[in-house]
Amino acid sequence: QVQVEESGGGLVQAGDSLRLSCAASGRTFSSYAMGWFRQGPGKERNFVAAINWDASRTLYTDSVKGRFTISRDNAQSTAYLQMNSLTLEDTAVYYCAVRNGRLPLSTVPNFYDYWGRGAQVTVSS
Numbered sequence: 455q456v457q458v459e460e461s462g463g464g465l466v467q468a469g470d471s472l473r474l475s476c477a478a479s480g481r482t483f484s485s486y487a488m489g490w491f492r493q494g495p496g497k498e499r500n501f502v503a504a505i506n507w508d509a510s511r512t513l514y515t516d517s518v519k520g521r522f523t524i525s526r527d528n529a530q531s532t533a534y535l536q537m538n539s540l541t542l543e544d545t546a547v548y549y550c551a552v553r554n555g556r557l558p559l560s561t562v563p564n565f566y567d568y569w570g571r572g573a574q575v576t577v578s579s
Contacts, residue, residue, distance in 0.1 A: 456486075456554070456567070457478070458479075459478075459550075460548065460572060460573035461573060462474040466540055467578055468540060468578065474490070474550075476532060477531060478531055478533070478568070483528055484508070486553060486555075487505065487506050487555075487560075488533040488551070488552060489550070489552075490503045490550055490551070491551060492548045492575075493572075494543075499563055502522065503515070504560065506558075507556045521540075522537050523538075533550065540577045542578075544575060545576050546575060549572045551567075552566060552568040552569075553565060
C-alpha cells in the first residue's frame, strides 16, 4: 500500500502562483509515474499533468500548458505542481495520483493505483 498526501493548497488571487507538493510512501518511489488531477465544483475529475519515473517525460492538459510545471524529487519521494498565472477556472480540489511501475504516462484516472485526499486551491478575483 502506498500512502499519498498532498500539501500546499490555499486561497490566492488571480495571477498569483502556488506550489503543490505530493509525498508518496514506499521504497520504490523512483519507479512510480505521478499524476495530478483536479475536480472543480460540480465537475468531473480531470487530468492536469503527469511525469514519468525519471522525469524525462511530462504531459499536460492544454489549459495549463505554459502555466503549470510538474516535477519530482526522487530522493525526497515527492512530486510537485508549480502553478503560475492562476485563474478563477483553476479553482478545484487537486489530487495527486501514483501509477505503480515504469509505465507510459496516462491521462486516465482509472490507470492510477493510489490517490491522495486532495488539496483545495481557490483562486479569487
